Amino acid sequence: MLIIIHSETNQHTITQNLGRSEYSYYFVLKEYRPVLERLGQVIEVSDPQAEVDALYFDCLARGEDCVFLSFSPPHRTPVHLACPTLAVFAWEFSTIPNEPFAGEPRNDWRTVLRASGAAITHSSYTVNAVREAMGADYPIVAVPAPVWDRFAARGAQLQRQPLANQVTLKIKGLVADSRQLDLQAFGPAHLRTGEGIDFEAPASEHELVLDGVIYTSVFNPSDGRKNWEDMLSAFCVTFRDAPDATLVLKLTHHDAEEALADILHHLYKNQSYRCRIVLIYGYLADADYERLVEATSYVVNTAYGEGQCLPLMEFMSCGKPAVAPRTTAMLDYLNADNAFIIDTTDELTAWPHDPRRAFRTLRYITNWASLCTAYRASYEVAKGDPERYSRMSAHAVASLKNFCSQATAEQRLKVFFADLIETRAVSALETPET
Known part of the structure; x- marks a missing residue:
């Protein structure tokens, strides 16, 4: 399995980005990476729009599973990639944004979460807030940064x-x-x-x-x-x-x-x-x-x-x-x-x-x-x-x-990815060819 990862802040920009919007996602990616490397090959990209789909199509050609983890809130997560894309995000409020304000459709997080079909967050509190908006069976898992x-x-x-x-x-x-x-x-x-x-x-x-x-x-x-x-x-x-x-x-x-x-x-x-x-x-x-x-x-x-x-x-x-x-x-x-x-x-x-x-x-x-x-x-x-x-x-x-712990994160992610792969395989079998 190929796991593609990205954060807007990276090791080269972290010092000047401290305190800026979304800077902490880099630290989450950094802690996730050793666990992800136990589950598959990990490639970090700097430009998702230019790099992710090329990697995905290579995987598709050789029959390998592939997923893109965008360490970002949903309103900053790409929704038009061919590669299956999951937002990995933190949230600390009782409701998720459910209105497309400021002229940005992604500000209604439900739009992104529907397009992705699943998500990863860090607490049961956020899981409950997402499922309140998306339905009780929405595929989302709480995996804290394994520090x-x-x-x-x-x-x-x-x-x-x-x-x-x-x-x-x-x-x-x-x-x-x-x-x-x-x-x-x-x-x-x-x-x-x-x-x-x-x-x-x-x-x-x-x-x-x-x-x-x-x-x-x-x-x-x-x-x-x-x-x-x-x-x-x-x-x-x-x-x-x-x-x-x-x-x-x-x-x-x-x-x-x-x-x-x-x-x-x-x-x-x-x-x-x-x-x-x-x-x-x-x-x-x-x-x-x-x-x-x-x-x-x-x-x-x-x-x-x-x-x-x-x-x-x-x-x-x-x-x-x-x-x-x-x-x-x-x-x-x-x-x-x-x-x-x-x-x-x-x-x-x-x-x-x-x-x-x-x-x-x-x-x-x-x-x-x-x-x-x-x-x-x-x-x-x-x-x-x-x-x-x-x-x-x-x-x-x-x-x-x-x-x-890393063991907790690995087990939760392993089960979650397996369920997603199985669900998408079943969906592909059920979808008639056009």
Whole structure:
């Protein structure tokens, strides 16, 4: 079987595309690839319109099965190729787009999903949303990016201890540390003029030393779904008098000023506090990112919804319990045994790519008081109950193994592809020749 794969962002463009629309699909493709290579020959293409059908017709001539996996949302997935095409996509809202807005028929995802005849997504929540629109028997499977094996291997080398003791990370990029900043430079007057703010990321590598109870979150600050404002303000209030509590925000974005300016202003507004806030801007190589995961006590998420949330999955696979809401894709792997759950309420909102901003779906709003309670409870466990922390760590590893291991992904994809091939073979036999 030939499996053709494509993402609009690739290894050559990922650095400059960080934070741009759909950039995270590259990371999903990257994690899928080893599993796909166990199921068939894999070829990655850069131009689907020019390359896919030529490969497909070659397969057809020699009687080999072929499928094209477009790692993209349905409205960016080709629908006119001869090759069987499946969108591999993430989604975190209660309904899928079912209207052809902005003059693009593919914005009605049902059009693309009907043309493809099947799809792959990453959570049971999204499967349910698709089948609500397409019918209960629509062929769609939930296969999260299989990140567990790599990060569980790192976690197996660690003691499941909640407190970091002088962990040193090597960072190539920009680091802003609340203990070293003059936050007056980020007040309203200075932000209007830009006075005193230098957003040039240094090219040289430097060290970041962390200790105490370390909370980490990885996100794009320009993504309005991430709700980092609540994460930050609740942390500053909860740990106002706790100098050994640190929040590390690893920011994923292509523009330093855009990534940092608003967060630094919020640091100014939330004064005063004795806890530590560290902002890291810059692309981390795999080894450096894995060291950040190892240093972390808890991974934090306060998003309005998640299609799967790779950072949360990665940290939990390494044995890091979470502080997060149990909504959307997180329903599949978060529970009271591996996380401090944040309460939420639902709220009407728009699909993110709908320029009309018409209310057509739901998102999930963080209960700020519940977030403070979760922070406080997690800190008390880290400081005073290492046995419970160790149990939560073990539960995190086990839960994520069931959710996003390579073995789980391989089995689900193997069955799904076999069913599709059989269904299409039967359909071809039943279709009369013209």
